[in-house]
Amino acid sequence: MRGLRSHALRVMAIRVIDKRAFFLWAAASLACMAAIFFFSSQSAEESSGLSGSIVRWVMEPLWRWLAPAGAELPEALLLALEAVLRKCAHWFVFFVFGFCAANAIRQAAGNIWRVFWVALCWCSAYAAFDELHQVFVQGRTGMWQDWLIDTAGAFVGIGLAVLCAFRRRTHRDD
Numbered sequence: 001m002r003g004l005r006s007h008a009l010r011v012m013a014i015r016v017i018d019k020r021a022f023f024l025w026a027a028a029s030l031a032c033m034a035a036i037f038f039f040s041s042q043s044a045e046e047s048s049g050l051s052g053s054i055v056r057w058v059m060e061p062l063w064r065w066l067a068p069a070g071a072e073l074p075e076a077l078l079l080a081l082e083a084v085l086r087k088c089a090h091w092f093v094f095f096v097f098g099f100c101a102a103n104a105i106r107q108a109a110g111n112i113w114r115v116f117w118v119a120l121c122w123c124s125a126y127a128a129f130d131e132l133h134q135v136f137v138q139g140r141t142g143m144w145q146d147w148l149i150d151t152a153g154a155f156v157g158i159g160l161a162v163l164c165a166f167r168r169r170t171h172r173d174d
Contacts, residue, residue, distance in 0.1 A: 018107050025104035032097035033126060039093075040130050044139025048082070051089070055081045090146055091153035098123045098157030106165055116162050123154030 039047070055078055063073045102119040109115050127150035131142035 022104055022107035025100055025107065028100040029097060029104050032093065032100055036093055036097065036126070036130055037133070039089075040134050040140070041137060043137060047086075047140070051082050051085050052078070055085055087146075087149055090149045094123060094127060094150040094153035095157035097126070098154030099161045100157075101154075102158040102161035103165075106161065112162055112166060112169075115165070116158055119158045119161075120151075120155060123158065124151045127151050127154065 042050070059073060059078065059081065063071075067073075098119060101122055102115055105119050105122075106112075106115045109118060124147075127147045130150065131144070131147045133142075134140040135142040
């Protein structure tokens with residue numbers, strides 16, 4: 001009986017959660033999830049209009065500066081850049097989400113590898129949910145390629161968070 005009680009005390013004393021840091025990182029993770037859901041809820045027309053306007057806002061002044069006088073900005077170039085912007089946006093928002101989720105989980109789970117895998121599973125599952133959600137939005141489709149891009153962004157964000165935590169722990173131990 002004595003061994004069981006001492007084991008329970010050791011388990012309880014293993015990890016003290018920094019509640020303030022946990023809630024800040026968890027709130028940032030939830031904000032990322034809300035932003036992802038909001039943008040995924042836009043119809044294909046709204047989403048295309050937003051990314052198209054961003055591409056035009058950047059490219060039109062740049063084209064006037066680089067292209068010969070009177071040359072028109074090719075529509076094919078705009079469409080290609082819009083597609084690239086959309087994929088980069090997928091990657092980036094899940095990068096931020098992965099970074100925030102890993103930092104929230106790190107506050108509760110001490111083992112750095114557990115943090116990595118739990119955060120990656122959580123972000124990848126949310127990416128799958130996001131793609132499933134898009135199937136029910138007018139004009140949108142869920143694509144496994146987007147899930148893969150989302151998961152890759154989360155992987156890098158989580159990796160960065162884990163690397164920062166590892167470096168912080170290493171420097172603290174010195």
